[in-house]
Amino acid sequence: MSGFYKNKRVFITGHTGFKGAWLAAALLDTGAQIKGYALAPNTEPSLYNLLGLARKMESVIADIRDGERLAKEIASFRPDIILHLAAQPLVRLSYAEPVLTYSTNVMGTLNVFEAARRTADVRAVVNITSDKCYENRETSQPYKETDPMGGFDPYSSSKGMSELLTASYRNCYFNPKDYGRAHQVGLASCRAGNVIGGGDYALDRIAPDCARAISQNKEIVLRNPKATRPWQHVLEPLFGYLLVAQKLYGGPQAAQGWNFGPEPEDIRTVEDLAKKFTAVWGRGNYILQPDAKLHEAKLLHLDITKAKTQLGWRPVYDFDKAVAATAQWYKNFYAGEDICQFTLAQIGEYKKVYSKAIPI
Ligand SMILES: NC(=O)c1ccc[n+]([C@@H]2O[C@H](COP(=O)([O-])OP(=O)(O)OC[C@H]3O[C@@H](n4cnc5c(N)ncnc54)[C@H](O)[C@@H]3O)[C@@H](O)[C@H]2O)c1
Numbered sequence: 001m002s003g004f005y006k007n008k009r010v011f012i013t014g015h016t017g018f019k020g021a022w023l024a025a026a027l028l029d030t031g032a033q034i035k036g037y038a039l040a041p042n043t044e045p046s047l048y049n050l051l052g053l054a055r056k057m058e059s060v061i062a063d064i065r066d067g068e069r070l071a072k073e074i075a076s077f078r079p080d081i082i083l084h085l086a087a088q089p090l091v092r093l094s095y096a097e098p099v100l101t102y103s104t105n106v107m108g109t110l111n112v113f114e115a116a117r118r119t120a121d122v123r124a125v126v127n128i129t130s131d132k133c134y135e136n137r138e139t140s141q142p143y144k145e146t147d148p149m150g151g152f153d154p155y156s157s158s159k160g161m162s163e164l165l166t167a168s169y170r171n172c173y174f175n176p177k178d179y180g181r182a183h184q185v186g187l188a189s190c191r192a193g194n195v196i197g198g199g200d201y202a203l204d205r206i207a208p209d210c211a212r213a214i215s216q217n218k219e220i221v222l223r224n225p226k227a228t229r230p231w232q233h234v235l236e237p238l239f240g241y242l243l244v245a246q247k248l249y250g251g252p253q254a255a256q257g258w259n260f261g262p263e264p265e266d267i268r269t270v271e272d273l274a275k276k277f278t279a280v281w282g283r284g285n286y287i288l289q290p291d292a293k294l295h296e297a298k299l300l301h302l303d304i305t306k307a308k309t310q311l312g313w314r315p316v317y318d319f320d321k322a323v324a325a326t327a328q329w330y331k332n333f334y335a336g337e338d339i340c341q342f343t344l345a346q347i348g349e350y351k352k353v354y355s356k357a358i359p360i
Pocket of ligand 1: 013014015016017018019020037038039040041042062063064065084085086087088089104108128129130131192193194195196202
Protein backbone atom coordinates (compact mmCIF):
# COMPACT_ATOMS: atom_id res chain seq x y z
CA MET A 1 0.00 0.00 0.00
CA SER A 2 2.90 2.34 0.83
CA GLY A 3 4.27 1.90 -2.68
CA PHE A 4 0.92 2.70 -4.23
CA TYR A 5 0.39 5.91 -2.25
CA LYS A 6 3.84 7.37 -2.81
CA ASN A 7 3.34 10.65 -4.74
CA LYS A 8 -0.43 10.07 -5.15
CA ARG A 9 -2.44 13.26 -4.72
CA VAL A 10 -4.94 12.68 -1.96
CA PHE A 11 -7.57 15.21 -0.87
CA ILE A 12 -8.95 14.58 2.64
CA THR A 13 -11.96 16.35 4.10
CA GLY A 14 -12.06 16.37 7.90
CA HIS A 15 -8.27 16.20 8.34
CA THR A 16 -8.43 18.31 11.52
CA GLY A 17 -10.61 15.70 13.26
CA PHE A 18 -9.72 12.55 15.13
CA LYS A 19 -9.83 10.04 12.27
CA GLY A 20 -8.70 12.57 9.67
CA ALA A 21 -5.54 13.45 11.61
CA TRP A 22 -4.58 9.77 11.98
CA LEU A 23 -5.28 9.30 8.28
CA ALA A 24 -3.18 12.32 7.31
CA ALA A 25 -0.29 11.08 9.48
CA ALA A 26 -0.50 7.58 7.98
CA LEU A 27 -0.60 8.99 4.44
CA LEU A 28 2.31 11.39 5.02
CA ASP A 29 4.25 8.33 6.12
CA THR A 30 3.69 6.74 2.67
CA GLY A 31 5.02 9.77 0.76
CA ALA A 32 1.60 10.78 -0.59
CA GLN A 33 0.95 14.45 -1.42
CA ILE A 34 -2.01 15.46 0.66
CA LYS A 35 -4.31 18.41 1.00
CA GLY A 36 -6.92 18.73 3.72
CA TYR A 37 -10.15 20.70 3.92
CA ALA A 38 -11.98 21.11 7.24
CA LEU A 39 -12.96 23.52 9.98
CA ALA A 40 -10.38 24.42 12.60
CA PRO A 41 -10.11 21.75 15.33
CA ASN A 42 -12.99 22.17 17.75
CA THR A 43 -11.28 20.58 20.73
CA GLU A 44 -8.34 21.73 22.77
CA PRO A 45 -6.05 19.82 22.63
CA SER A 46 -6.47 18.26 19.19
CA LEU A 47 -4.54 15.50 17.48
CA TYR A 48 -4.15 17.77 14.43
CA ASN A 49 -2.21 20.32 16.49
CA LEU A 50 -0.33 17.74 18.54
CA LEU A 51 0.98 16.17 15.33
CA GLY A 52 1.86 19.59 13.86
CA LEU A 53 -0.07 18.73 10.68
CA ALA A 54 -0.55 22.36 9.64
CA ARG A 55 3.21 22.50 8.95
CA LYS A 56 3.41 19.12 7.24
CA MET A 57 0.60 19.28 4.68
CA GLU A 58 -1.47 21.69 2.64
CA SER A 59 -4.36 22.58 4.87
CA VAL A 60 -7.46 24.63 4.07
CA ILE A 61 -9.62 25.72 6.97
CA ALA A 62 -13.06 26.24 5.45
CA ASP A 63 -16.63 24.98 5.53
CA ILE A 64 -17.73 21.93 3.54
CA ARG A 65 -21.11 23.60 3.09
CA ASP A 66 -19.39 26.28 0.99
CA GLY A 67 -19.63 24.34 -2.26
CA GLU A 68 -17.93 27.01 -4.36
CA ARG A 69 -14.85 27.20 -2.13
CA LEU A 70 -14.63 23.43 -1.86
CA ALA A 71 -14.85 23.01 -5.65
CA LYS A 72 -12.11 25.63 -6.11
CA GLU A 73 -9.78 23.89 -3.64
CA ILE A 74 -10.35 20.48 -5.19
CA ALA A 75 -9.93 21.79 -8.74
CA SER A 76 -6.66 23.56 -7.94
CA PHE A 77 -5.18 20.45 -6.26
CA ARG A 78 -6.36 18.00 -8.97
CA PRO A 79 -6.41 15.00 -6.64
CA ASP A 80 -6.23 11.38 -7.78
CA ILE A 81 -8.19 10.34 -4.70
CA ILE A 82 -10.71 12.02 -2.42
CA LEU A 83 -11.36 10.65 1.06
CA HIS A 84 -14.42 12.37 2.53
CA LEU A 85 -14.51 12.31 6.34
CA ALA A 86 -15.78 15.77 7.28
CA ALA A 87 -19.00 15.52 9.25
CA GLN A 88 -20.86 16.47 12.39
CA PRO A 89 -20.33 13.00 13.94
CA LEU A 90 -21.93 13.14 17.40
CA VAL A 91 -25.34 11.57 18.09
CA ARG A 92 -26.15 13.69 21.15
CA LEU A 93 -25.16 16.93 19.43
CA SER A 94 -27.29 15.93 16.45
CA TYR A 95 -30.40 16.04 18.67
CA ALA A 96 -29.59 19.62 19.66
CA GLU A 97 -28.36 20.71 16.21
CA PRO A 98 -30.28 18.79 13.54
CA VAL A 99 -29.95 21.49 10.86
CA LEU A 100 -26.19 21.71 11.33
CA THR A 101 -25.97 17.91 11.24
CA TYR A 102 -28.01 17.40 8.07
CA SER A 103 -26.52 20.35 6.21
CA THR A 104 -22.96 19.24 6.99
CA ASN A 105 -23.42 15.52 6.52
CA VAL A 106 -25.77 15.53 3.54
CA MET A 107 -25.23 18.79 1.63
CA GLY A 108 -21.51 18.74 2.48
CA THR A 109 -21.27 15.30 0.88
CA LEU A 110 -23.20 16.53 -2.15
CA ASN A 111 -20.68 19.37 -2.52
CA VAL A 112 -17.80 16.86 -2.47
CA PHE A 113 -19.42 14.72 -5.18
CA GLU A 114 -20.19 17.75 -7.36
CA ALA A 115 -16.59 18.98 -7.06
CA ALA A 116 -15.34 15.48 -7.97
CA ARG A 117 -17.62 15.43 -11.01
CA ARG A 118 -16.06 18.65 -12.28
CA THR A 119 -12.39 17.81 -11.67
CA ALA A 120 -10.77 15.85 -14.48
CA ASP A 121 -8.07 13.89 -12.65
CA VAL A 122 -10.15 12.36 -9.85
CA ARG A 123 -10.18 8.55 -10.05
CA ALA A 124 -11.45 7.48 -6.64
CA VAL A 125 -13.90 8.97 -4.15
CA VAL A 126 -14.53 7.29 -0.80
CA ASN A 127 -17.39 8.55 1.35
CA ILE A 128 -16.97 7.70 5.03
CA THR A 129 -20.36 7.12 6.60
CA SER A 130 -21.10 4.93 9.63
CA ASP A 131 -22.54 1.65 10.89
CA LYS A 132 -25.42 3.84 12.07
CA CYS A 133 -26.54 4.37 8.45
CA TYR A 134 -28.52 1.11 8.59
CA GLU A 135 -32.16 0.81 9.60
CA ASN A 136 -31.46 -0.52 13.10
CA ARG A 137 -33.51 -3.60 13.92
CA GLU A 138 -32.02 -3.82 17.44
CA THR A 139 -31.44 -7.54 16.93
CA SER A 140 -28.21 -9.46 17.26
CA GLN A 141 -28.14 -10.06 13.51
CA PRO A 142 -25.28 -8.21 11.86
CA TYR A 143 -25.92 -5.76 9.03
CA LYS A 144 -24.84 -6.61 5.51
CA GLU A 145 -24.01 -3.99 2.90
CA THR A 146 -27.29 -4.74 1.11
CA ASP A 147 -29.49 -4.03 4.16
CA PRO A 148 -31.81 -0.99 4.02
CA MET A 149 -30.59 2.42 5.08
CA GLY A 150 -32.29 4.23 7.96
CA GLY A 151 -31.29 5.92 11.18
CA PHE A 152 -33.37 6.89 14.22
CA ASP A 153 -31.60 10.07 15.37
CA PRO A 154 -30.53 12.98 13.13
CA TYR A 155 -26.88 11.86 12.97
CA SER A 156 -27.71 8.28 11.99
CA SER A 157 -30.31 9.29 9.44
CA SER A 158 -27.96 11.91 7.95
CA LYS A 159 -25.45 9.10 7.37
CA GLY A 160 -28.21 6.95 5.84
CA MET A 161 -29.02 9.90 3.56
CA SER A 162 -25.35 10.32 2.68
CA GLU A 163 -25.37 6.66 1.63
CA LEU A 164 -28.46 7.14 -0.55
CA LEU A 165 -26.75 10.13 -2.14
CA THR A 166 -23.69 8.01 -2.84
CA ALA A 167 -25.83 5.34 -4.50
CA SER A 168 -27.57 7.96 -6.64
CA TYR A 169 -24.29 9.54 -7.82
CA ARG A 170 -22.95 6.10 -8.58
CA ASN A 171 -26.03 5.38 -10.70
CA CYS A 172 -26.25 8.71 -12.48
CA TYR A 173 -22.72 10.10 -12.86
CA PHE A 174 -20.13 7.49 -11.86
CA ASN A 175 -21.84 4.34 -13.07
CA PRO A 176 -19.38 1.43 -13.23
CA LYS A 177 -20.99 0.41 -16.57
CA ASP A 178 -19.87 3.71 -18.14
CA TYR A 179 -16.38 3.61 -16.60
CA GLY A 180 -13.63 4.46 -19.07
CA ARG A 181 -16.12 6.03 -21.52
CA ALA A 182 -18.29 8.65 -19.79
CA HIS A 183 -16.09 9.00 -16.68
CA GLN A 184 -13.11 7.52 -14.83
CA VAL A 185 -14.32 7.75 -11.23
CA GLY A 186 -14.93 4.93 -8.78
CA LEU A 187 -17.26 5.98 -5.95
CA ALA A 188 -17.52 3.88 -2.79
CA SER A 189 -18.81 4.31 0.74
CA CYS A 190 -17.36 2.84 3.92
CA ARG A 191 -19.33 2.05 7.07
CA ALA A 192 -17.24 1.57 10.16
CA GLY A 193 -18.25 1.03 13.74
CA ASN A 194 -17.14 2.80 16.89
CA VAL A 195 -13.56 3.79 16.53
CA ILE A 196 -11.18 4.18 19.44
CA GLY A 197 -7.60 5.38 19.56
CA GLY A 198 -5.51 8.12 21.09
CA GLY A 199 -6.10 11.73 20.19
CA ASP A 200 -9.89 11.81 20.29
CA TYR A 201 -10.99 14.63 22.60
CA ALA A 202 -14.68 14.72 21.66
CA LEU A 203 -17.30 14.84 24.39
CA ASP A 204 -19.64 11.89 24.84
CA ARG A 205 -17.27 9.30 23.49
CA ILE A 206 -16.25 6.58 25.83
CA ALA A 207 -12.45 6.40 25.34
CA PRO A 208 -11.81 10.16 25.77
CA ASP A 209 -14.36 10.19 28.63
CA CYS A 210 -12.35 7.44 30.38
CA ALA A 211 -9.03 9.22 29.79
CA ARG A 212 -10.33 12.61 30.98
CA ALA A 213 -11.87 11.14 34.12
CA ILE A 214 -8.81 9.10 35.09
CA SER A 215 -6.44 12.02 34.48
CA GLN A 216 -8.61 14.24 36.72
CA ASN A 217 -9.05 11.54 39.41
CA LYS A 218 -12.80 11.48 38.73
CA GLU A 219 -15.18 8.56 38.26
CA ILE A 220 -16.00 7.49 34.72
CA VAL A 221 -19.76 7.78 34.15
CA LEU A 222 -21.24 5.09 31.91
CA ARG A 223 -24.57 6.22 30.40
CA ASN A 224 -25.14 3.14 28.32
CA PRO A 225 -23.10 0.41 30.06
CA LYS A 226 -24.81 -2.63 28.53
CA ALA A 227 -24.81 -1.32 24.95
CA THR A 228 -22.61 -3.39 22.65
CA ARG A 229 -20.53 -1.62 20.04
CA PRO A 230 -18.27 -2.74 17.21
CA TRP A 231 -15.14 -1.20 18.77
CA GLN A 232 -12.07 -0.97 16.57
CA HIS A 233 -8.74 0.71 16.75
CA VAL A 234 -8.85 3.79 14.49
CA LEU A 235 -6.15 2.45 12.17
CA GLU A 236 -8.27 -0.59 11.24
CA PRO A 237 -11.00 1.18 9.24
CA LEU A 238 -8.50 3.77 7.96
CA PHE A 239 -6.44 1.03 6.32
CA GLY A 240 -9.71 -0.35 4.95
CA TYR A 241 -10.54 3.05 3.40
CA LEU A 242 -7.05 3.26 1.89
CA LEU A 243 -7.43 -0.22 0.44
CA VAL A 244 -10.81 0.66 -1.12
CA ALA A 245 -9.35 3.86 -2.63
CA GLN A 246 -6.40 1.93 -4.02
CA LYS A 247 -8.75 -0.63 -5.63
CA LEU A 248 -10.96 2.14 -7.05
CA TYR A 249 -7.96 3.80 -8.60
CA GLY A 250 -7.42 0.67 -10.70
CA GLY A 251 -11.05 0.25 -11.82
CA PRO A 252 -14.68 0.42 -10.71
CA GLN A 253 -15.05 -3.06 -9.14
CA ALA A 254 -14.82 -1.69 -5.60
CA ALA A 255 -17.40 1.04 -6.35
CA GLN A 256 -19.83 -0.24 -3.71
CA GLY A 257 -20.59 0.02 0.00
CA TRP A 258 -18.17 -1.66 2.44
CA ASN A 259 -18.47 -2.56 6.10
CA PHE A 260 -15.39 -2.35 8.30
CA GLY A 261 -15.79 -3.72 11.78
CA PRO A 262 -14.30 -6.08 14.32
CA GLU A 263 -14.68 -9.85 14.49
CA PRO A 264 -17.91 -10.89 16.28
CA GLU A 265 -16.05 -11.90 19.47
CA ASP A 266 -14.68 -8.34 19.75
CA ILE A 267 -18.11 -6.70 19.76
CA ARG A 268 -18.28 -5.85 23.45
CA THR A 269 -20.16 -3.67 25.89
CA VAL A 270 -19.34 -0.14 26.97
CA GLU A 271 -18.67 -1.53 30.44
CA ASP A 272 -16.16 -4.09 29.05
CA LEU A 273 -14.29 -1.21 27.45
CA ALA A 274 -14.18 0.84 30.66
CA LYS A 275 -13.00 -2.22 32.57
CA LYS A 276 -10.16 -2.96 30.15
CA PHE A 277 -9.20 0.72 29.82
CA THR A 278 -8.81 1.21 33.57
CA ALA A 279 -6.90 -2.09 33.89
CA VAL A 280 -4.37 -1.04 31.23
CA TRP A 281 -3.97 2.43 32.78
CA GLY A 282 -3.52 0.89 36.22
CA ARG A 283 -6.16 3.04 37.92
CA GLY A 284 -9.65 4.53 37.51
CA ASN A 285 -13.22 3.66 38.58
CA TYR A 286 -16.51 3.80 36.78
CA ILE A 287 -20.11 4.22 37.86
CA LEU A 288 -23.25 3.17 36.00
CA GLN A 289 -25.72 5.98 35.31
CA PRO A 290 -28.02 4.87 32.47
CA ASP A 291 -29.67 7.76 30.60
CA ALA A 292 -33.16 6.55 29.70
CA LYS A 293 -34.21 9.84 28.07
CA LEU A 294 -32.11 9.67 24.94
CA HIS A 295 -32.56 6.99 22.33
CA GLU A 296 -29.24 5.49 21.33
CA ALA A 297 -28.76 2.28 19.42
CA LYS A 298 -28.04 -0.58 21.81
CA LEU A 299 -27.15 -3.30 19.35
CA LEU A 300 -25.14 -2.61 16.23
CA HIS A 301 -23.19 -5.35 14.56
CA LEU A 302 -21.57 -5.24 11.15
CA ASP A 303 -21.09 -8.22 8.89
CA ILE A 304 -17.56 -7.84 7.49
CA THR A 305 -17.57 -10.94 5.29
CA LYS A 306 -17.62 -8.88 2.09
CA ALA A 307 -14.54 -6.81 2.94
CA LYS A 308 -12.74 -9.97 4.00
CA THR A 309 -13.58 -12.05 0.96
CA GLN A 310 -13.59 -9.39 -1.76
CA LEU A 311 -10.95 -6.91 -0.57
CA GLY A 312 -8.74 -9.25 1.44
CA TRP A 313 -9.06 -6.84 4.40
CA ARG A 314 -9.53 -8.02 7.98
CA PRO A 315 -9.12 -6.61 11.48
CA VAL A 316 -5.66 -7.25 12.87
CA TYR A 317 -6.12 -5.91 16.43
CA ASP A 318 -8.55 -7.69 18.75
CA PHE A 319 -10.58 -5.85 21.42
CA ASP A 320 -7.87 -6.13 24.10
CA LYS A 321 -5.13 -4.85 21.78
CA ALA A 322 -7.30 -1.98 20.49
CA VAL A 323 -8.22 -0.81 24.00
CA ALA A 324 -4.65 -1.28 25.26
CA ALA A 325 -3.20 0.82 22.41
CA THR A 326 -5.80 3.52 23.12
CA ALA A 327 -5.34 3.63 26.89
CA GLN A 328 -1.55 3.63 26.52
CA TRP A 329 -1.74 6.59 24.12
CA TYR A 330 -3.77 8.71 26.57
CA LYS A 331 -1.64 7.62 29.51
CA ASN A 332 1.48 8.79 27.66
CA PHE A 333 -0.23 12.01 26.65
CA TYR A 334 -1.25 12.90 30.19
CA ALA A 335 2.25 11.94 31.39
CA GLY A 336 3.64 14.63 29.04
CA GLU A 337 5.52 12.26 26.71
CA ASP A 338 6.33 13.12 23.08
CA ILE A 339 2.95 12.16 21.69
CA CYS A 340 3.79 12.91 18.06
CA GLN A 341 6.61 10.40 18.23
CA PHE A 342 4.40 7.88 20.01
CA THR A 343 1.60 8.26 17.42
CA LEU A 344 4.05 7.62 14.58
CA ALA A 345 5.40 4.60 16.50
CA GLN A 346 1.85 3.25 16.83
CA ILE A 347 1.32 3.70 13.07
CA GLY A 348 4.62 1.89 12.44
CA GLU A 349 3.65 -0.95 14.76
CA TYR A 350 0.21 -1.27 13.17
CA LYS A 351 1.75 -1.37 9.68
CA LYS A 352 4.02 -4.21 10.73
CA VAL A 353 1.15 -6.27 12.14
CA TYR A 354 -1.05 -5.41 9.12
CA SER A 355 1.51 -6.37 6.50
CA LYS A 356 2.18 -9.68 8.25
CA ALA A 357 -1.55 -10.44 8.49
CA ILE A 358 -2.52 -9.07 5.06
CA PRO A 359 0.37 -9.54 2.67
CA ILE A 360 -0.11 -7.50 -0.53
N1 LIG B 1 -15.23 8.23 15.49
C1 LIG B 1 -16.05 7.22 15.26
O1 LIG B 1 -16.22 6.33 16.11
C2 LIG B 1 -16.78 7.12 13.94
C3 LIG B 1 -17.54 5.96 13.68
C4 LIG B 1 -18.20 5.84 12.46
C5 LIG B 1 -18.08 6.85 11.53
N2 LIG B 1 -17.33 7.97 11.79
C6 LIG B 1 -17.24 8.99 10.74
O2 LIG B 1 -15.87 9.25 10.48
C7 LIG B 1 -15.72 10.63 10.10
C8 LIG B 1 -14.69 11.32 10.98
O3 LIG B 1 -15.14 11.25 12.32
P1 LIG B 1 -14.24 11.74 13.55
O4 LIG B 1 -14.51 10.81 14.65
O5 LIG B 1 -12.85 11.96 13.10
O6 LIG B 1 -14.94 13.14 13.88
P2 LIG B 1 -14.26 14.54 14.35
O7 LIG B 1 -15.37 15.35 14.92
O8 LIG B 1 -13.07 14.31 15.16
O9 LIG B 1 -13.82 15.19 12.97
C9 LIG B 1 -14.76 15.73 12.08
C10 LIG B 1 -14.04 16.51 11.01
O10 LIG B 1 -15.03 17.07 10.14
C11 LIG B 1 -14.77 18.46 10.03
N3 LIG B 1 -16.02 19.20 9.84
C12 LIG B 1 -17.12 19.18 10.60
N4 LIG B 1 -18.02 20.06 10.11
C13 LIG B 1 -17.44 20.63 9.03
C14 LIG B 1 -17.85 21.63 8.10
N5 LIG B 1 -19.06 22.19 8.18
N6 LIG B 1 -16.99 21.99 7.14
C15 LIG B 1 -15.76 21.41 7.03
N7 LIG B 1 -15.31 20.48 7.87
C16 LIG B 1 -16.16 20.10 8.86
C17 LIG B 1 -14.12 18.87 11.34
O11 LIG B 1 -13.43 20.11 11.20
C18 LIG B 1 -13.21 17.67 11.55
O12 LIG B 1 -12.05 17.84 10.78
C19 LIG B 1 -17.10 11.25 10.17
O13 LIG B 1 -17.68 11.22 8.90
C20 LIG B 1 -17.84 10.32 11.12
O14 LIG B 1 -19.23 10.36 10.91
C21 LIG B 1 -16.69 8.12 12.99
